[in-house]
Amino acid sequence: MPRKTMIEAIRDGMDVMMERDDNVVVFGEDVGFFGGVFRATQGLQAKYGKSRCFDAPISELGIVGSAVGMAAYGLRPCVEIQFADYMYPAYDQIVSEAARMRYRSNGQFTCPMVVRMPTGGGIFGGQTHSQSPEALFTHVAGLKTVMPSNPSDAKGLLISAIEDPDPVIFLEPKRLYNGPFDGHHERPVTPWSKHELGEVADGYYTIPLGKAAIRRVGSAITVLAYGTMVYVAEAAANETGIDAEIIDLRSLVPLDIEAIEASVRKTGRCIVVHEATLTSGFGAELSALVQETCFYHLEAPVARVAGWDTPYPHAQEWDYFPGPSRVGQALLNAMEP
Known part of the structure; x- marks a missing residue:
């Protein structure tokens, strides 16, 4: 199997789902032409066009609120919040709208959306680029919360998250974005670890949510x-x-x-x-x-x-x-x- 970084695996997962399902759309701040601050969406706009992968205004509330409406309409938005620290303006939309859509509509509507967020420290990003807010989501009934530790899992879990009928918070550890990690160093180590965690299968595959x-x-x-x-x-x-x-x-x-x-x-x-x-x-x-x-x-x-x-x-x-x-x-x- 080819070896990929977590960034490449995440991009591959979105690519697979955008090709399989025309209802999958990707948007967020700078994710279109620029390819995202970490380049997770690089090339998707060129391949699928500006109606499937596009830039959004600098408004996390607007990004997630729009995604909620799209999901209720029948699309499957996969949105990016540049850093998990930026999600607080959108928290009300996540909690009060996305998480409650199925319940408050008595099952008439679901909210099949994914909110991707780089999380955690290790890049000297300071207080506004390094937080780990997973507990804020795990406390909310109606949300699913995922955090992969390697590229293969990242792709399989992301595909499962995009296919899920309910909202999924997909947290991506920034320290693992660009290669294996030995538990010590500030930056990824080479060569690839003995477990070959960088091996990622081509094409479509899933890893079920809820399996350790x-x-x-x-x-x-x-x-x-x-x-x-x-x-x-x-x-x-x-x-x-x-x-x-x-x-x-x-x-x-x-x-x-x-x-x-x-x-x-x-x-x-x-x-x-x-x-x-x-x-x-x-x-x-x-x-x-x-x-x-x-x-x-x-x-x-x-x-x-x-x-x-x-x-x-x-x-x-x-x-x-x-x-x-x-x-x-x-x-x-x-x-x-």
């Missing part, structure tokens, strides 16, 4: 992670020598509860790792879920490793989000008698 993946099989402790933190967890497990099982959630809502339960009941221990701030982060939901469903199998409290409860610190961002040392220490603490 085991990235590292182990028996001593379960690590729940998603996005960039999958690689950080793997680096921490390798450096500590702890036989950790790493679960890549991929889909936060719907969540693969069965995979989580099976792993924790096997290992008896669990830590949760995410880049967003600790308080009210998605890790709190995961921790509560593990306690509720696996309490009698646990040999230690569920621990969380996350970002600081502070505004995003530009100069200290590589200390802000979990690295292998912080995750490794959590692994060691959880293994204590």
Whole structure:
């Protein structure tokens, strides 16, 4: 299979769906002629025309609001918000309109739309280009929330998201956009990782929403992670020598509860790792879920490793989000008698 970056895989996923379905439209700020700030839509306007891939005004509220109307009309919009930090003006449209369309219309209308957003830090983008707001979406009934960790998953999950009859928030970790990541470095490492996560099948394929993946099989402790933190967890497990099982959630809502339960009941221990701030982060939901469903199998409290409860610190961002040392220490603490 050809090797692709996550950006190329995401572009491929949109290309596949635009070719298969004339109702799929792509738009957002600078996504047309320019190809997007990260070039995720490069070439789509030239191939499909300005009516299928086009630029929108600098108005996130307008972009998402228009997408809601298009989806209700029968189109399948896939819109880009340049950075997840910019989604706040559109949050009302996402929550009050898109998420409630099916319920408030008593099933007469659905809202088959995807909102793509680059998320997370690692590029020294500062407070307005580095946030991880996934918990704001997982809290909203009617929304599905996805965050891939590798190019192959990104393409398959995006195709599933575009085909889904309901709104999907598709969060793309910026640190993984242009190649593999070893859990340490600021920029992608070469050559491609031993797992060849850059291999992406040509053409149409899907990865179902709500199915986690085991990235590292182990028996001593379960690590729940998603996005960039999958690689950080793997680096921490390798450096500590702890036989950790790493679960890549991929889909936060719907969540693969069965995979989580099976792993924790096997290992008896669990830590949760995410880049967003600790308080009210998605890790709190995961921790509560593990306690509720696996309490009698646990040999230690569920621990969380996350970002600081502070505004995003530009100069200290590589200390802000979990690295292998912080995750490794959590692994060691959880293994204590």
